[in-house]
Amino acid sequence: MTSFRKRTVQKPIRGTRTSPHTAQVITSSGNPYLDVVIGGGLPMGSICLIEEDRFMTHAKVLAKYFLAEGVLSKQEIFLGSLDDLPAEMLRCLPKPLTELETEVEQQEEQQAQGAGGTENGLRIAWRYNDLPLVNSEHATAKIGHHFNLMEQMDSMMLYYANTTMWDDNYKGILELFKSSSPTPSTLEQQPVEDAPPIPGEENTPLEKTQPQEENSANNNNNNNSSSVTSSTKTGSQESQSQVFHNARYGNLLNDIQHLLRDESFVAGTKKNLCRVCLTSLGSPLWYDEHFGEDLIKFLTLLMASVRNCNSVCLITMPMHLIAKYDASLVPKIRQLVDYAIELESFAGSERETHPAFKEYSGLLHLHKMSALNTLAVHMPDTTDLAFKLRRKKFVIEKFHLPPELQESTAKPDSCISGVLSNSNASASLDF
Amino acid sequence: MATSVLLACGLNEQKLPGFVHISEESNVDGSFLISCILGQRLRISNAGTLLVCLQHHYQHYFNAGMRLGYNTNIFQGKTLGVIDVLSDMAGEGLASKWLRQSEGQTLTDQLVEDIRAQVESNYASRNSYTVLIDNLSILFNLGASKLQVQQFCQDLAALAKERDNLTVITKLSNSDIYQLTDNNVAKLGQVRIQVLRLKSGVFREVDGKLLIERVLDEGNYACEETRKEVLYKVNDRNVKVFTPGEIGVKV
Numbered sequence: 001m002t003s004f005r006k007r008t009v010q011k012p013i014r015g016t017r018t019s020p021h022t023a024q025v026i027t028s029s030g031n032p033y034l035d036v037v038i039g040g041g042l043p044m045g046s047i048c049l050i051e052e053d054r055f056m057t058h059a060k061v062l063a064k065y066f067l068a069e070g071v072l073s074k075q076e077i078f079l080g081s082l083d084d085l086p087a088e089m090l091r092c093l094p095k096p097l098t099e100l101e102t103e104v105e106q107q108e109e110q111q112a113q114g115a116g117g118t119e120n121g122l123r124i125a126w127r128y129n130d131l132p133l134v135n136s137e138h139a140t141a142k143i144g145h146h147f148n149l150m151e152q153m154d155s156m157m158l159y160y161a162n163t164t165m166w167d168d169n170y171k172g173i174l175e176l177f178k179s180s181s182p183t184p185s186t187l188e189q190q191p192v193e194d195a196p197p198i199p200g201e202e203n204t205p206l207e208k209t210q211p212q213e214e215n216s217a218n219n220n221n222n223n224n225s226s227s228v229t230s231s232t233k234t235g236s237q238e239s240q241s242q243v244f245h246n247a248r249y250g251n252l253l254n255d256i257q258h259l260l261r262d263e264s265f266v267a268g269t270k271k272n273l274c275r276v277c278l279t280s281l282g283s284p285l286w287y288d289e290h291f292g293e294d295l296i297k298f299l300t301l302l303m304a305s306v307r308n309c310n311s312v313c314l315i316t317m318p319m320h321l322i323a324k325y326d327a328s329l330v331p332k333i334r335q336l337v338d339y340a341i342e343l344e345s346f347a348g349s350e351r352e353t354h355p356a357f358k359e360y361s362g363l364l365h366l367h368k369m370s371a372l373n374t375l376a377v378h379m380p381d382t383t384d385l386a387f388k389l390r391r392k393k394f395v396i397e398k399f400h401l402p403p404e405l406q407e408s409t410a411k412p413d414s415c416i417s418g419v420l421s422n423s424n425a426s427a428s429l430d431f
Numbered sequence: 432m433a434t435s436v437l438l439a440c441g442l443n444e445q446k447l448p449g450f451v452h453i454s455e456e457s458n459v460d461g462s463f464l465i466s467c468i469l470g471q472r473l474r475i476s477n478a479g480t481l482l483v484c485l486q487h488h489y490q491h492y493f494n495a496g497m498r499l500g501y502n503t504n505i506f507q508g509k510t511l512g513v514i515d516v517l518s519d520m521a522g523e524g525l526a527s528k529w530l531r532q533s534e535g536q537t538l539t540d541q542l543v544e545d546i547r548a549q550v551e552s553n554y555a556s557r558n559s560y561t562v563l564i565d566n567l568s569i570l571f572n573l574g575a576s577k578l579q580v581q582q583f584c585q586d587l588a589a590l591a592k593e594r595d596n597l598t599v600i601t602k603l604s605n606s607d608i609y610q611l612t613d614n615n616v617a618k619l620g621q622v623r624i625q626v627l628r629l630k631s632g633v634f635r636e637v638d639g640k641l642l643i644e645r646v647l648d649e650g651n652y653a654c655e656e657t658r659k660e661v662l663y664k665v666n667d668r669n670v671k672v673f674t675p676g677e678i679g680v681k682v
Contacts, residue, residue: 242525250525301530303517304521307517308521308522331457331607335568335604335605371495372487372491375498377665383633
């Protein structure tokens with residue numbers, strides 16, 4: 001008997017790779033710039049929280065990137081929202097760029113940067129010419145795709161996507177639910193009639209997706225006896241009312257858990273990955289008397305489910321509204337996610353017209369990056385980050401102030417001071 | 432690997448104090464301490480350990496342990512017992528026993544019962560036994576009241592007093608929010624470790640600060656205690672500790 005063992009290399013899940021730094025399986029967030037910031041991509045089993053900007057424009061863009069990446073990587077997608085129409089959101093996913101288009105775009109960028117460099121060639125501190133440009137946060141990623149925000153994804157791509165949507169379909173049956181009558185709690189698909197059709201197309205891709213979902217649901221049901229399924233459903237409804245005061249949380253969690261229990265997402269088996277995307281969770285539509293209690297409990301149970309299988313989750317939340325509701329909820333929520341990223345948009349603030357910020361759409365604050373399935377967490381080169389929403393893409397860069405070319409005796413503006421540092425200026429150094 | 436941080440906390444000995452509490456400030460990750468302590472306990476021969484997973488799954492501790500140079504899978508079922516509440520909840524969904532109050536038993540009652548059962552079955556055959564709970568704030572999230580969590584910790588402290596060589600180590604996140612519970616729980620033990628963020632901001636070479644308070648002698652009228660402050664940096668495969676002033680901004 002020899003100690004020789006044939007090395008069998010398992011095929012990785014589509015759209016994932018193993019991080020050389022942490023040895024974790026990571027997947028792209030959809031935005032290559034965000035991937036660079038968080039260390040290559042989202043680790044499997046992680047939850048990324050995007051704290052929405054006031055007008056919810058930028059957070060939605062990141063959510064669309066996340067979903068579009070899932071469609072391209074042929075991963076399972078769960079999209080839940082009360083504020084948005086999930087079907088409409090899926091229909092507006094950005095169009096992926098081909099490899100040729102990506103290369104052309106990158107070359108154009110390099111040329112633009114090169115041209116800028118020769119025009120503004122440094123004559124005094126010329127050695128800095130050798131260093132990479134300040135805003136060259138972008139790096140090549142082996143996973144992930146590039147997208148064009150100006151154009152929408154081809155309907156045929158969405159046709160083959162495995163999507164599950166959740167919205168306020170339960171509005172009508174909430175009363176029934178309260179009276180504990182048995183109601184079906186299978187994965188709810190967005191009714192096609194609700195979604196506005198694409199002009200010029202009779203059969204929308206989502207209409208075609210529905211039978212697929214039904215088939216897969218039927219297949220799952222076929223494995224189990226129908227009587228058992230119905231009895232467990234009734235039991236789960238009872239337990240929902242015990243666990244949550246607001247039945248919507250129970251319904252949403254039940255649907256997510258139902259999907260994640262599929263054998264293709266069992267941890268350890270490298271079959272497929274599920275992307276769970278919840279937009280505007282905790283918005284005023286979720287409010288009730290026990291809002292905080294239910295939300296925290298929901299996130300705890302979601303964390304348990306997502307970490308237990310091959311899945312990643314992206315949540316967008318209006319944290320500025322939640323902070324007004326109850327300020328103590330903010331750190332509690334951040335504790336339950338692995339990445340907490342705040343998008344602070346300049347829209348509507350005095351910074352919008354300020355010359356120092358004219359290049360950017362807002363600031364990106366990294367509130368939390370936790371070590372999941374590892375000891376140390378990846379830290380980006382800098383935490384002073386800003387984002388800009390260009391016509392075709394969402395760009396995240398190192399934040400830098402423009403050079404001060406004119407001498408002035410005026411003191412720096414209050415809005416600039418404190419932006420570059422996370423610290424309290426009055427606090428003494430710890431070391 | 433993790434010897435320096437355990438040495439700084441006074442947790443590198445074979446015999447540990449009866450009750451140790453770790454307070455974790457908001458936006459600070461102190462779960463590396465649990466991994467360090469777990470590794471140290473597993474390396475001692477015939478020392479039993481019970482890990483109660485509330486914040487992370489068992490798989491997280493396994494992976495973090497591999498980074499620190501130990502394999503928990505080797506010990507699991509022998510000297511290491513695991514109560515993985517999160518996995519149970521993920522597997523059973525809303526019907527999980529941790530979410531139901533069956534027969535009037537609360538979540539904390541059920542957890543104490545399970546811990547007691549594990550201790551009863553393993554303690555006799557081990558030289559020492561350690562119960563690691565990560566972390567108490569999840570109990571709040573799952574609906575436990577302040578009173579229930581306090582009672583839970585008191586039950587565990589009583590368990591530690593009943594038996595020699597039994598140590599209970601608890602961790603509480605967001606200690607600045609649950610300040611009252613945090614202080615009350617810390618009073619139950621002799622050692623309190625506070626994981627604090629740097630007030631001066633983010634620094635590449637230091638992740639945070641550990642404030643270690645240890646009660647040496649609790650007399651009738653006076654209490655003698657020591658306070659030690661160290662800075663820490665969690666690296667990929669080890670945790671480094673610095674004394675304040677040792678490391679500074681390089682110009």
